[in-house]
Amino acid sequence: MSIERYQLDDFNALGDPEFRLLVRYFLREHHPVDIINPPKRLHWDEAEPWYMTLAEAGWLAPAWPREHGGMGLSAAKQLIYMDEFERFGAARTPDHGIMLLGPLLIRYGSEAQRAHFLPRILSGEHIWCQGYSEPNAGSDLASLRTEAVLDGDEWVVNGQKIWTTLAGDADWIFMLVRTDKSGKKQEGISFLLVPMDAPGVTVRPIDNLDLQDEFSEVFFDDVRVPKDNLVGEVNKGWTMAKALLGFERIFLGSPRQAAHALSRLRLLAGHVGMLDDPCFFDRYTQLRLDLADHEALFEESADRLRRGETLGADVSFLKLNQTSLFQRITELMLEIAGEDGGLLEPIEGNRDLNPMGLFLTARAATIYGGASEVQRNIIAKAVLELP
Amino acid sequence: MSAHDISEAISMIRESAAGIAVRHDLGRIRKLRYSVPGFDRTTWRNMCEMGWLALSLPEEKGGVGLGMTASCALMEELGRALVPEPVIGATLAIQTLGDDQLPDVLSGEKMILPAWQTTRSGMSTSDPIPVENGTVNGVMRYVPMAAGADAFVVATANGWGLVDAHSPTLALDVAQTQDGGHYGTLTFSGTPVSIVSDTALAGPVAQATLATAAYLLGVIDEAIERTLDYLRTRVQFGKPIGSFQSLQHRMVDLSLEAALTRASVADAARIWDGSPGSSKAYAAVSRAKARASTTAMLVTRQAIQMHGGIGYTDEHDIGLYLRKAMVMAPAYGDAALHRKRFAQYMPDHAEAAA
Ligand SMILES: Cc1cc2nc3c(=O)[nH]c(=O)nc-3n(C[C@H](O)[C@H](O)[C@H](O)COP(=O)(O)OP(=O)(O)OC[C@H]3O[C@@H](n4cnc5c(N)ncnc54)[C@H](O)[C@@H]3O)c2cc1C
Numbered sequence A: 001m002s003i004e005r006y007q008l009d010d011f012n013a014l015g016d017p018e019f020r021l022l023v024r025y026f027l028r029e030h031h032p033v034d035i036i037n038p039p040k041r042l043h044w045d046e047a048e049p050w051y052m053t054l055a056e057a058g059w060l061a062p063a064w065p066r067e068h069g070g071m072g073l074s075a076a077k078q079l080i081y082m083d084e085f086e087r088f089g090a091a092r093t094p095d096h097g098i099m100l101l102g103p104l105l106i107r108y109g110s111e112a113q114r115a116h117f118l119p120r121i122l123s124g125e126h127i128w129c130q131g132y133s134e135p136n137a138g139s140d141l142a143s144l145r146t147e148a149v150l151d152g153d154e155w156v157v158n159g160q161k162i163w164t165t166l167a168g169d170a171d172w173i174f175m176l177v178r179t180d181k182s183g184k185k186q187e188g189i190s191f192l193l194v195p196m197d198a199p200g201v202t203v204r205p206i207d208n209l210d211l212q213d214e215f216s217e218v219f220f221d222d223v224r225v226p227k228d229n230l231v232g233e234v235n236k237g238w239t240m241a242k243a244l245l246g247f248e249r250i251f252l253g254s255p256r257q258a259a260h261a262l263s264r265l266r267l268l269a270g271h272v273g274m275l276d277d278p279c280f281f282d283r284y285t286q287l288r289l290d291l292a293d294h295e296a297l298f299e300e301s302a303d304r305l306r307r308g309e310t311l312g313a314d315v316s317f318l319k320l321n322q323t324s325l326f327q328r329i330t331e332l333m334l335e336i337a338g339e340d341g342g343l344l345e346p347i348e349g350n351r352d353l354n355p356m357g358l359f360l361t362a363r364a365a366t367i368y369g370g371a372s373e374v375q376r377n378i379i380a381k382a383v384l385e386l387p
Numbered sequence B: 001m002s003a004h005d006i007s008e009a010i011s012m013i014r015e016s017a018a019g020i021a022v023r024h025d026l027g028r029i030r031k032l033r034y035s036v037p038g039f040d041r042t043t044w045r046n047m048c049e050m051g052w053l054a055l056s057l058p059e060e061k062g063g064v065g066l067g068m069t070a071s072c073a074l075m076e077e078l079g080r081a082l083v084p085e086p087v088i089g090a091t092l093a094i095q096t097l098g099d100d101q102l103p104d105v106l107s108g109e110k111m112i113l114p115a116w117q118t119t120r121s122g123m124s125t126s127d128p129i130p131v132e133n134g135t136v137n138g139v140m141r142y143v144p145m146a147a148g149a150d151a152f153v154v155a156t157a158n159g160w161g162l163v164d165a166h167s168p169t170l171a172l173d174v175a176q177t178q179d180g181g182h183y184g185t186l187t188f189s190g191t192p193v194s195i196v197s198d199t200a201l202a203g204p205v206a207q208a209t210l211a212t213a214a215y216l217l218g219v220i221d222e223a224i225e226r227t228l229d230y231l232r233t234r235v236q237f238g239k240p241i242g243s244f245q246s247l248q249h250r251m252v253d254l255s256l257e258a259a260l261t262r263a264s265v266a267d268a269a270r271i272w273d274g275s276p277g278s279s280k281a282y283a284a285v286s287r288a289k290a291r292a293s294t295t296a297m298l299v300t301r302q303a304i305q306m307h308g309g310i311g312y313t314d315e316h317d318i319g320l321y322l323r324k325a326m327v328m329a330p331a332y333g334d335a336a337l338h339r340k341r342f343a344q345y346m347p348d349h350a351e352a353a354a
Helices: A016-030 A044-057 A075-088 A096-108 A111-122 A237-252 A256-271 A278-306 A315-342 A355-365 A372-383 B003-020 B027-032 B041-049 B068-080 B087-094 B102-107 B202-233 B245-274 B279-312 B318-328 B335-345 B349-353
Strands: A128-131 A147-151 A154-165 A172-178 A189-195 A201-206 A215-226 B112-115 B135-144 B151-156 B159-164 B170-176 B182-192 B194-197
Touching (some): A016 A044, A075 A256, A096 A111, A096 A237, A128 A154, A154 A172, A154 A189, A172 A237, A189 A215, A189 A237, A237 A315, A278 A315, A315 A355, A315 A372, A315 B318, B003 B068, B041 B102, B068 B202, B068 B245, B087 B102, B087 B135, B112 B135, B135 B151, B151 B182, B159 B182, B202 B318, B245 B279, B279 B318
Parallel strands (some): A128 A172, B112 B151
Antiparallel strands (some): A147 A154, A154 A215, A172 A189, A201 A215, B151 B159
16 A cells, blocks of 8 residues: 555544554555664664655654644554554664654643644654763762753753763754752753754764664763753753653563564574473473563553553553563573574574674663663652652 | 692782783773784783693693692683683693694694584584594584684594694684684585594593683672672762662672682582592582573673663673673583583482482
8 A cells, every 4th residue: 555545534543453454554565674673773874764654654653642743543552553563573763752752842842842843853854862861860860960051042051961872863862951950959950952963062972782883972062052942941851851751661661672582582492403492491481471471461551551541650560570571581592592692793694593682782671761770769669668 | 739839829820810811901802802813922922931721731741730720710810801812722722732732832832722512512412523534524613712723623533633724625714702702613624634632522621611610700700899899989869879788789699609609610620630530520510610601691791780871881891791701601511501411420319319
């Protein structure tokens, strides 16, 4: 079907099974084959064709309301969309604008900010990155020090962000900056939008453990941006950003990474002739049970979303469990790979037999989006109500 | 040698190692990684001059006549500093060579590496390749640092055979490894070979296995020490992160695993030196390697986690310890293989009684 056939006025009018089929057909017909299940996070030049296809179809932003150019999907339909994308192995695009900034602007942005920025995200003109973490503000994000000082009609930004994913590909950065040093740490933080080509912005890529230049340091040296680039109220950035973190955690709690890794474990086990080994089979089966149970737990939260409820701090359970399971699967992969588990390149040049890459990238999952230790602290306090 | 002499010798070895195996500066290690051959011949010669290859070789063969306890002390120091020079392989090779090859090898003039593994996890399945009319045909795999060798000593059906690394009928394929080194795959096609000994494979391989466990012990100890340093200095929420009890408890658990590994390696070295080649000794070596492989992966994974974002970079040295563990944990048999071997060499009493 041509791409226009996928541009419906009201996706929610379709039945769930029809919508599922529609997503499936769309992916099969329009997703570029060479980037299915990419072994690493794609850079913009690799992801651009797919991003633009999604843009053309109007399929980029499933969660945004129709009036802002999104698909306006109900919670139930969003889950189907996500599920089918994961099952297909659809490539993740540089999607910080769609996943994080868009919803925030829709909720807290000014009319002018929405009118300016949302269409440019949807057209691929603006690719965004997320500038929260700093060298001395990671788990303790509220202690961030990059500051913005008002000088006439402009904010002057000085400081440094770090671990900024795909900063080198981004045209803009949404960042948390300190605008007040006097009171409680959380109460002096604002949410600011800064173009990456502004004078005084410098990006230094950092190679990650998998030897990819996926994240960067970003330095701000007297960077000037218009006063209107601040989102919401001054000193209210923390509350807004926290609303997004909850959303990030449910996304990171979806079973996708673990499910993908398990399928690769099975392939590898076949390759090394371990499927008949009773010790391996027992451990493999345990991981299958773990995944099935995680899916069931995830579905409970998904059901609550479908009923229109908001999720509490217990979404942290999902992120905690999914990332741990993802890691355990990749650890078993290395264990059965023998000497090949120490190779730098995929086994026999087959990128589906790359336990090393999966193992290394899985290390990051328990660090980003709130480290596992921090998730446990949140659960202990907010869910278990421990003193 | 008396126990006192041996412990004197061991502290000397540790001290001398510190000059070459510089664990506080991994600059040399970083520079060499992912290059071919991935190590440095001048350093190699220095190591040979220090007698490192000959530690456990008998004195009458030009060795030092110390046992595995001394070798393990050395290997531990090398592991701490992630030394890439193929000391373990070359030491194995020496035990298979005839007297006339030894001087050049011990001086570092000539590097001979062993090729004995035909399959992945080869300890249990390797079979020697046949010799016909003074030549060999076949493939040997997983030869660490093969691209730096002048010759290979190959496990053949007729005993250990020496093959010139530059022989035109020998093809070398190199696959890089996570730690910056490589494995060589050697394909022999009617390659001339001269038989040098009929030393059994098992003994030298077991010693290399134990040496690998000791190297991993060094990796473990250093990763723990570096992580403790980080936990003492990294501040979040206004305190060093090492003041958070969850991290304290984790470090306690990891240190316990390290202590068990240390005890296991020391025990195996003692048992080997007391009765080399006995079932008891093989069992102890397997026990040590199983423990070291598992602990090294556990500790280095957790070390990354406790370093947070900076642990997930290639710029911070802690990642080098994880990469080394990824390569050395499966080398000379992974944990599962050595658990199996332990059970074979040391059948459970209940089972034996039944
Ligand atoms: C692959 C990757 C991509 C990233 N992308 C981005 C991005 O695009 N934008 C962005 O802003 N940030 C990004 N980050 C940063 C990420 O959010 C931080 O790394 C994370 O918040 C942890 O902070 P830190 O690295 O400073 O570690 P630290 O906070 O220093 O933590 C070090 C260790 O201490 C533990 N710890 C800390 N506090 C406690 C406590 N109270 N109790 C127990 N343990 C504790 C941690 O769990 C961790 O194990 C990314 C990180 C990674 C790894």
